[in-house]
Structure formats: structure tokens, C-alpha cells
Amino acid sequence: METLKQIFSLSLILASFRFATPLILAALGGLFSERSGVVNIALEGMILIGAFAAVYGSASTGNPWIGVLYSMIAGVAFAAILAVVCVLFKANQVVVGTGINIFASGITIFLLQVLFGVKGTSPMVNRLPAFRIFGVRFNPITYIAIVLVPIVWFIFYKTPWGLRIRAIGEHPAAADTLGINVNRWRFISVLISGALAGLAGAHLSIGDGSAFVREMSAGRGFIALAALIFGKWNPLGAFGAAMLFGFAEAIAVRVDFAFIPSELINAIPYVLTLVVLAGFFGKSVAPAASGEPYYKGEK
Amino acid sequence: MSNFSAKLKSVMTELGLSLLSIIIALLVGTLFIFLTNKSPLDAYSALYIGAFGNFSAIANTLWRSTPLILTGLAVALPYRAGLFNIGAEGQFLMGGFAAGVVGFYFTSLPGFIHLPFAIIAGMLVGGLWGGLPGFLKAKMDVHEVIATIMLNHIAIALTINYGINYFRDTGRPATPKIMDTAAMLRFNQLADHPILGKLPLAELFNHPAIRLHLNFVLAIITAIVLWYLLFKTTLGYEIRAVGFNPDGAEYGGINAGRSIIVVMFISGAVAGLAGVGEVLGTHLSFMSGMDAGYGFTGIAVALIGQTHPIGVILGGLLFGALAQGGLEMQFSGIPSEIVMIIQALVIFFVATLQVLKVYIGKKKAKGGVK
Numbered sequence: 001m002e003t004l005k006q007i008f009s010l011s012l013i014l015a016s017f018r019f020a021t022p023l024i025l026a027a028l029g030g031l032f033s034e035r036s037g038v039v040n041i042a043l044e045g046m047i048l049i050g051a052f053a054a055v056y057g058s059a060s061t062g063n064p065w066i067g068v069l070y071s072m073i074a075g076v077a078f079a080a081i082l083a084v085v086c087v088l089f090k091a092n093q094v095v096v097g098t099g100i101n102i103f104a105s106g107i108t109i110f111l112l113q114v115l116f117g118v119k120g121t122s123p124m125v126n127r128l129p130a131f132r133i134f135g136v137r138f139n140p141i142t143y144i145a146i147v148l149v150p151i152v153w154f155i156f157y158k159t160p161w162g163l164r165i166r167a168i169g170e171h172p173a174a175a176d177t178l179g180i181n182v183n184r185w186r187f188i189s190v191l192i193s194g195a196l197a198g199l200a201g202a203h204l205s206i207g208d209g210s211a212f213v214r215e216m217s218a219g220r221g222f223i224a225l226a227a228l229i230f231g232k233w234n235p236l237g238a239f240g241a242a243m244l245f246g247f248a249e250a251i252a253v254r255v256d257f258a259f260i261p262s263e264l265i266n267a268i269p270y271v272l273t274l275v276v277l278a279g280f281f282g283k284s285v286a287p288a289a290s291g292e293p294y295y296k297g298e299k
Numbered sequence: 300m301s302n303f304s305a306k307l308k309s310v311m312t313e314l315g316l317s318l319l320s321i322i323i324a325l326l327v328g329t330l331f332i333f334l335t336n337k338s339p340l341d342a343y344s345a346l347y348i349g350a351f352g353n354f355s356a357i358a359n360t361l362w363r364s365t366p367l368i369l370t371g372l373a374v375a376l377p378y379r380a381g382l383f384n385i386g387a388e389g390q391f392l393m394g395g396f397a398a399g400v401v402g403f404y405f406t407s408l409p410g411f412i413h414l415p416f417a418i419i420a421g422m423l424v425g426g427l428w429g430g431l432p433g434f435l436k437a438k439m440d441v442h443e444v445i446a447t448i449m450l451n452h453i454a455i456a457l458t459i460n461y462g463i464n465y466f467r468d469t470g471r472p473a474t475p476k477i478m479d480t481a482a483m484l485r486f487n488q489l490a491d492h493p494i495l496g497k498l499p500l501a502e503l504f505n506h507p508a509i510r511l512h513l514n515f516v517l518a519i520i521t522a523i524v525l526w527y528l529l530f531k532t533t534l535g536y537e538i539r540a541v542g543f544n545p546d547g548a549e550y551g552g553i554n555a556g557r558s559i560i561v562v563m564f565i566s567g568a569v570a571g572l573a574g575v576g577e578v579l580g581t582h583l584s585f586m587s588g589m590d591a592g593y594g595f596t597g598i599a600v601a602l603i604g605q606t607h608p609i610g611v612i613l614g615g616l617l618f619g620a621l622a623q624g625g626l627e628m629q630f631s632g633i634p635s636e637i638v639m640i641i642q643a644l645v646i647f648f649v650a651t652l653q654v655l656k657v658y659i660g661k662k663k664a665k666g667g668v669k
Contacts, residue, residue: 103639103643110640264460278441
């Protein structure tokens with residue numbers, strides 16, 4: 001009974017929103033890129049560089065909002081690598097995504113030493129102020145994430161832009177025939193995914209905390225990817241999955257279970273994703289052209 | 300004869316592509332070194348001296364390349380079957396953990412049983428962790444990239460977060476130290492060995508700083524075995540056929556699903572062996588942080604080696620040298636993370652050049668027909 005009370009307490013649910021924020025943002029970012037047909041396993045690296053850039057921005061100007069701007073620019077810059085190498089040069093998207101993740105780990109620790117003279121944790125910087133709305137206090141990025149969900153849904157299902165992105169992810173050749181510039185839209189979608197993943201990083205470093213810690217993304221880019229799959233490549237589904245995984249993280253941190261060690265609760269999102277992929281809760285199907293570079297004039 | 304020269308030409312092209320990407324990566328790397336206000340020439344000479352400056356440095360370059368050769372192979376083999384194994388990290392952890400547990404748990408086994416037992420246990424568990432995504436791919440059409448990503452994180456939760464806490468006996472985040480009977484022979488113990496001490500070069504390795512151990516030999520043997528498997532056996536032919544054209548292979552009577560499961564199992568076992576070596580040879584216990592991203596670096600190693608087992612040995616040696624030399628760079632005030640940056644750059648350039656090669660080849664072929 002005590003455990004149940006702990007699980008369904010208000011503070012735990014609020015904590016879930018906080019934990020879910022970076023997952024929601026990165027999953028929405030992944031949605032843009034994957035729906036346009038570009039596999040994005042570099043979300044992890046984009047979150048990490050975003051977290052670093054946010055701290056750098058806040059440290060160098062004293063204004064955390066500049067940090068937020070920097071985080072999105074850094075995310076876009078990393079996404080540009082993916083876009084140029086994979087969309088323009090048609091290199092293998094998974095290979096390059098892995099490269100970006102290694103690059104992000106390396107360069108953030110490298111820059112920690114060059115810019116701040118430390119190896120593990122940056123100095124404390126100004127963090128984003130928390131706002132109280134309806135008696136709940138969150139940092140602004142959490143509100144942004146929640147507001148973005150219906151907006152992204154609207155873009156994807158109610159605007160011609162969304163239709164184009166979905167079309168080129170399913171059947172690029174057909175979209176091309178209709179006069180849609182496949183590679184331009186893929187480029188744009190990948191850059192948007194970088195901006196959102198960068199913002200997720202800012203939440204970790206200057207929203208939820210006030211410093212950069214090496215490797216602080218800690219697999220969240222991959223959990224976001226899992227949320228995207230679990231939510232069946234749909235913004236509302238991804239939001240629900242991100243909330244579920246955020247809830248799992250909150251439980252792992254705050255609740256003691258007698259029967260399952262808290263270290264293993266962290267693995268729940270990954271296990272659930274495998275179960276879903278194996279088709280136990282209705283199949284989750286990726287966009288058909290996901291991972292395939294598009295060569296104009298073939299097929 | 301013309302067949303041989305054509306083959307030689309293609310090998311030289313591949314080698315040239317890899318070398319070109321390394322050179323470009325090192326050149327672009329200088330931009331980052333400039334950020335530290337140090338001279339790139341000093342940085343790279345420190346890197347070279349650290350990796351090859353003396354006999355101990357060379358031996359330790361080999362030591363650092365050991366897990367990289369193995370994880371590189373674990374990526375390269377499935378790549379030939381058209382599968383992308385980014386789960387080497389998890390397979391490494393599961394294999395290393397199993398070997399570590401067997402290594403400390405059995406206290407009274409003789410060495411000639413204990414060590415092989417621990418190695419096989421590690422490879423088996425790694426193999427199962429690799430075979431599982433193979434099974435999911437073959438039977439349930441789950442994409443292996445997503446499945447291996449998920450399994451990596453499940454492995455981290457199981458071994459580093461839960462396993463170590465469950466078994467550890469001190470404050471150190473590691474499983475208890477393994478028994479001596481499960482430890483892999485270190486090259487600097489060769490001179491004291493009753494039989495191997497008679498080897499001509501044994502004395503040379505007798506230096507406490509040398510950390511090279513048996514697993515390097517096992518890694519080289521593994522590479523040769525996989526080369527033989529891939530190019531000289533029916534299974535290897537099947538693997539390559541499935542990678543080339545899965546539907547065509549199926550039509551030609553090859554059971555593609557079975558090949559996928561087998562190849563993922565083997566690759567998991569090989570990645571597991573990398574973990575086994577780190578536990579039984581390097582750290583003498585399974586410890587947090589010992590994976591050091593080897594599974595992901597293995598991707599760079601496999602690509603730079605053009606996914607050919609012998610090429611992977613060369614790729615592993617290169618990245619081993621970078622890792623070993625990076626320490627010397629750190630001493631001279633340049634963050635050793637420059638090595639990770641260079642690794643990532645190598646991945647970008649190999650991936651790009653590879654595509655350009657295919658593209659140019661296609662253009663040439665088209666021109667030929669006209």
C-alpha cells in the first residue's frame with residue numbers, strides 16, 4: 001500500500017514531467033528526421049552538444065536564454081553534419097549517426113578542458129528561472145515541450161508541409177514526381193530535429209540543473225528514439241511514451257520496491273520497446289523509406 | 300593472372316580509401332588542436348612517440364588494440380551479411396560480466412579448466428546477446444539497429460548498474476577480483492613461465508609497464524578464423540550472399556533467417572571475447588567504465604578495415620595506437636579526447652568516400668554501356 005501511495009503521489013507525477021521533457025523534445029525531433037526518411041540515432045550526441053552549448057552560452061553572457069539559443073544552434077550544427085553527409089553524399093545514416101555520437105562525447109570533454117579547464121563538471125552557471133502556472137513550478141523548457149506536442153501534430157497532419165515530410169518518408173520517388181524537392185525537405189527535417197534535440201540538452205544542463213557534466217545525456221537520445229518507436233512514429237504517441245518512460249525514471253529515483261531492484265527499472269523503456277517491436281502490442285512500423293538515401297532519377 | 304591483378308587493384312583502392320580518410324581526419328583534427336594553442340606538429344609527434352616511441356609503448360599499443368580488433372570484427376562480420384551490429388557494446392559487457400563472475404565464483408578449479416571455462420562462458424553469453432537481435436530480425440522482422448541499441452542499454456542496467464552492486468565486496472564499482480587460475484597470461488610474465496620462458500623474445504617483454512596479454516593472440520587468431528569462415532566456407536558464402544541480396548540468396552536455396560541468427564551469434568561471441576579479455580587480462584575484475592565505448596569505436600575500426608577481417612586487424616592497430624599515443628598527448632597538455640574527435644572524423648570520411656567510390660563506379664559503368 002505504501003508503495004502504491006508513493007507511485008501515485010502528485011510530486012512523482014510532476015517529477016515525471018521533468019524527466020520526460022528531454023525525451024519529448026528529442027522524440028519530436030526524431031519524428032521530423034525519421035518521418036522524412038532519415039534515421040537519426042545521433043539524437044544522443046545532439047542532446048549532449050546542446051547541453052554543453054547551453055552552459056557555455058549561459059556562462060559567457062550570464063543570460064540562460066542565450067544558452068537556450070546556443071543549444072539549438074549547436075544541435076542544428078551537428079544535425080547539419082548528418083544532413084550533409086547522409087542527404088547530400090548519401091552515406092550510411094546509422095554509421096554517420098554513430099560517428100556524431102562519438103564526436104559529441106569527444107568534443108564536449110575536449111571543450112570542457114579548453115574552455116573551462118576542467119575534465120568532469122563545468123562551473124555552475126545561471127539556470128533558467130522556473131515559472132509557476134496553475135500552482136505547478138516547471139522550468140520554461142518543460143512548458144515548451146508540452147506546447148510543442150499539439151503544434152507538431154498539427155504540422156504533420158493538418159499542413160501541406162507535414163504531408164510532404166510524411167510522403168517523402170514513405171515513397172520519395174512518388175513525392176519527387178509531384179514536384180516535392182526530396183533532399184531539401186530531408187535537409188530541413190534533419191535540421192529541425194537537431195534544434196529540438198539541442199533544446200532537450202539545454203533542459204538537462206540549465207533547466208533541470210545548472211552545470212554541464214560529461215556524458216550527461218546518459219542514453220536519453222536512445223530512450224527518445226525508443227519513445228518514438230513505442231509511440232508508433234506519431235507525435236501524440238511519442239508524447240505518451242515519453243511520459244511513461246519519464247514516469248519510470250521518476251519511480252526508479254524515488255520509490256523503493258521490495259521485489260524489483262531500482263537499477264533494473266531504468267531498463268524498462270528498452271525492454272518495452274523490444275516487446276512492441278516484436279509485435280506483441282500491435283506492430284510499430286517505421287516509415288517505409290527510412291534509412292534509404294534518395295537518388296533522383298532511379299527506380 | 301589478370302584475375303590476380305584485378306584483385307590486387309581492388310585491394311589497393313580500398314586501402315587507399317582508408318588511408319585517405321585517415322589523412323583527412325588527421326588534417327581536420329589539427330583545427331581542433333589549434334584551439335588548445337598548441338602546435339599540431341608537437342601534438343602528433345607526441346601521439347607517435349606515445350604509441351611507438353619504445354618497445355613498451357609498442358607492446359601497449361598492441362594491448363590497446365586488442366578489444367578494438369575484436370569489437371571491429373563483431374561489427375564487420377554482420378556488415379558482410381547486410382546487418383549493422385551496433386550492439387557490440389552490450390555484447391562486450393555481457394561477455395565480460397559472465398567471465399568476471401565465473402572468474403571469481405569458482406575458487407578451486409585448476410587453471411587449465413578455469414580459464415577456458417571463463418572464456419567460453421563469456422563468449423557464450425555475448426553470443427546469446429548478439430543472437431537475440433538476430434533471432435528478432437529473422438523471425439519477427441525487428442530492425443537489428445533498434446534491437447541492438449535497446450539491448451546495449453539493457454546490458455548496462457543488468458551488468459554495470461545491477462550486477463556490480465549485487466556482487467561487489469568493496470567500495471570499488473567492480474565485481475570481486477578473479478582467481479589467479481582464471482587470469483590470462485601477461486606477456487611480462489613470460490620470462491617466469493617454465494615452458495614459454497624459453498621462447499627467444501620472452502625477456503624483451505619483462506617490464507612492469509607492459510600490459511599486453513594473451514587476448515591479443517586470441518584476437519589475431521579470431522580474425523584469421525573469421526577470414527577463413529567468410530571466404531573459404533559455405534557458411535561464409537551464404538553470409539556474403541545474404542548481404543549482397545537477401546531475396547536472391549533465399550531464391551538460391553539459402554536459409555537467410557538462419558544465416559542472420561548464426562552470424563549475429565558469432566559476432567556477439569567475438570564482442571564477448573573482447574569483454575572477456577578486458578576482465579581476465581586487463582582489469583582482473585568486471586568494472587564500471589571498462590567498456591570505454593569499445594563497441595562504438597569498433598564501428599570505426601570495421602569501416603576503416605573495409606569490413607575485411609585482416610583489414611580490421613590493421614584498423615584495430617591504428618585506433619589502438621591513437622588511444623595509447625593519446626596519453627602522451629595528454630601529458631603535453633593536449634586533451635586526449637582529440638583522439639575521439641579523430642575517430643569520429645574517420646567515420647565521417649570513410650562513410651562519405653565509400654559512397655563516392657560506388658557513385659563513381661556506377662557512372663563509369665553507365666559510360667561504358669553507352
